[in-house]
Amino acid sequence: MAEVLVYVDHVDGAVRKPTLELLTLARRIGEPVAVALGNGAGDTASALAEHGAVKVLTDEAAEYADYLVVPKVDALQAAVAAVSPAAVLVPSSTEGKEIAARLALRLGSGVITDAVDLEAGGEGPVATQSVFAASYTTKSRVSKGTPVITVKPNSAAVEAAPAAGTVEALSVTFSEQATGTKVTSRTARESTGRPELTEAAIVVSGGRGVNGAENFSLIEGLADSLGAAVGASRAAVDAGWYPHSNQVGQTGKSVSPQLYIANGISGAIQHRAGMQTSKTIVAVNKDAEAPIFDLVDYGVVGDLFAVVPQLTEEIKARKG
Amino acid sequence: MSLRIVVTVKYVPDATGDRHFADDLTVDRDDVDGLLSELDEYAVEQALQIADDADDAEVTVLTVGPEDAKDALRKALSMGADKGIHVEDDDLHGTDAIGTSLVLAKAIEKAGYDLVVSGMASTDGTMGIVPALVAERLGVPQVTLLSEVSVEDGVVTGRRDGDTASEQLQASLPAVVSVTDQSGEARYPSFKGIMAAKKKPVESWDLSDLGIEAEEVGLDGAYTVVESAAERPARTAGKIVTDEGEGGKQLAEYLASQKFI
Numbered sequence: 363m364a365e366v367l368v369y370v371d372h373v374d375g376a377v378r379k380p381t382l383e384l385l386t387l388a389r390r391i392g393e394p395v396a397v398a399l400g401n402g403a404g405d406t407a408s409a410l411a412e413h414g415a416v417k418v419l420t421d422e423a424a425e426y427a428d429y430l431v432v433p434k435v436d437a438l439q440a441a442v443a444a445v446s447p448a449a450v451l452v453p454s455s456t457e458g459k460e461i462a463a464r465l466a467l468r469l470g471s472g473v474i475t476d477a478v479d480l481e482a483g484g485e486g487p488v489a490t491q492s493v494f495a496a497s498y499t500t501k502s503r504v505s506k507g508t509p510v511i512t513v514k515p516n517s518a519a520v521e522a523a524p525a526a527g528t529v530e531a532l533s534v535t536f537s538e539q540a541t542g543t544k545v546t547s548r549t550a551r552e553s554t555g556r557p558e559l560t561e562a563a564i565v566v567s568g569g570r571g572v573n574g575a576e577n578f579s580l581i582e583g584l585a586d587s588l589g590a591a592v593g594a595s596r597a598a599v600d601a602g603w604y605p606h607s608n609q610v611g612q613t614g615k616s617v618s619p620q621l622y623i624a625n626g627i628s629g630a631i632q633h634r635a636g637m638q639t640s641k642t643i644v645a646v647n648k649d650a651e652a653p654i655f656d657l658v659d660y661g662v663v664g665d666l667f668a669v670v671p672q673l674t675e676e677i678k679a680r681k682g
Numbered sequence: 683m684s685l686r687i688v689v690t691v692k693y694v695p696d697a698t699g700d701r702h703f704a705d706d707l708t709v710d711r712d713d714v715d716g717l718l719s720e721l722d723e724y725a726v727e728q729a730l731q732i733a734d735d736a737d738d739a740e741v742t743v744l745t746v747g748p749e750d751a752k753d754a755l756r757k758a759l760s761m762g763a764d765k766g767i768h769v770e771d772d773d774l775h776g777t778d779a780i781g782t783s784l785v786l787a788k789a790i791e792k793a794g795y796d797l798v799v800s801g802m803a804s805t806d807g808t809m810g811i812v813p814a815l816v817a818e819r820l821g822v823p824q825v826t827l828l829s830e831v832s833v834e835d836g837v838v839t840g841r842r843d844g845d846t847a848s849e850q851l852q853a854s855l856p857a858v859v860s861v862t863d864q865s866g867e868a869r870y871p872s873f874k875g876i877m878a879a880k881k882k883p884v885e886s887w888d889l890s891d892l893g894i895e896a897e898e899v900g901l902d903g904a905y906t907v908v909e910s911a912a913e914r915p916a917r918t919a920g921k922i923v924t925d926e927g928e929g930g931k932q933l934a935e936y937l938a939s940q941k942f943i
Contacts, residue, residue: 373846430842430851431814431824455845456810456827463811464818467780472905475809488909494701494806500911507905542823543857546839547850558845564942588942606829606864607843612697612805613721613863621942631698635808642940643917644933650924657917660936664925672930680934680943 364392364448371453375402377409379561380453380515385413387480387518391487392448397441400426411527419532430543435464437534449487454512462512471507478517495631496638515560516618559591564621567593571626575603580670587677595627611636625666629654685739688795689729691722693751694806707908708776718754721801723868726758728861729799732833740764742793746785759879760871766884776901783815788892800860813860823853829864
């Protein structure tokens, strides 16, 4: 059976959920071989084995953290040369997409980004993408070289599928370009204790209607009652009410949770682009004409300052 | 010596219009109004600011696209860029990101450059990979997705806000930079700027000017095939209630019925 390379996104050895989802998809195409780089790479092996990795190629060189993107491209290129895989799968983060693109160019291959589903096909893997602010669904495949495909979070379920997960050292020779862009300092994002926005099963968002940074505590309260991540519309972020790292929409994060609750968000195209593929959509907005109501499974026309606290209380009461 | 800045811009279908696919599954550009990609306005703005801070600089704005793409150049010139380059060729129809990066890299090399500035992504394709591809092709550092950027003494520095950390980056020129919508509001063209733009030079190049063969680009040269494109079925109309004092409780009831609580 053909091998499929899976690039591992991890923080000091802790594998992030989208990588485990990739293993599920990789198993549809072949045998997953994981590539883990940087500090803690070796520590990823047990989680990867548990989810189907037959092999884990690791290299803990300092270059992966000290320089931007290119060392990782060099490593994946070495892995492709070693394994001759049927495809290379990479999580669709901003960095993941850049790594995938440069790798594809070097391999003389095509690249597909932001797939939301992947299946085996007669002429190679077929990727489903959601385009034009999720108003269209396309199916594409790579027609030249080894397909390099990036996949968005929440595109597949995490499944247990125990495999050997044999750890092997990956031998990497860095290219001349590898040290071109130096990372002179790195500040980890402060943890809010809430789930990662793109990975969360439930996202609770606030927009212009929240009307002030101080009122976002209402949105956070609702999110916490559901164990959800907090999102914000561009209007709320531009107004300085909530950090850009929480922005949902075309120029922010694209989310695809089981449940999306939009509060005081009109639903402009720029926002819809980032949340329209959510499974269930719920909105609270005082404007009955707001376009967000065209998308919802359930909507409440009303003042969020009355509806949201009542909803939060009711959820807490029901959860006891 | 003059700092030569090339800004790459894209002419895209208006995102607020009704975007769709043509019969050959390329983006339909005929039936929808186009404009300079909003995210590229941030690139033009940062290029102009870097040029202002330099002793001597020239900002060239480069686009690849059909005849109408000149509108995107004109907008950037009216914001303050010095000159434009328009790469246009019938054989470019259907070119994918890999092919686009080839055309851009060849044009940037022909124009001469110290710094390339791009937007974070286009508003139509939204892949966000072209700056990385151009850097790979040019063999120069990629300093991308910056929320803050500055150039001093031949060194570009900037802040990249990633998923898990914020990074401070540094590279020597020549380099390829891309900037996000957090890098600073783009200026509006002044009336004077709009009038001046009409007199600024715009060169037109085709594939032969860049030494690129037709089969390297276009639909036939593409590295990916779109097999189908289907309009997403409209979401079935949901239930909408008006809050008369019980809206929060009703919503909780719905969430419970869907097993979210």
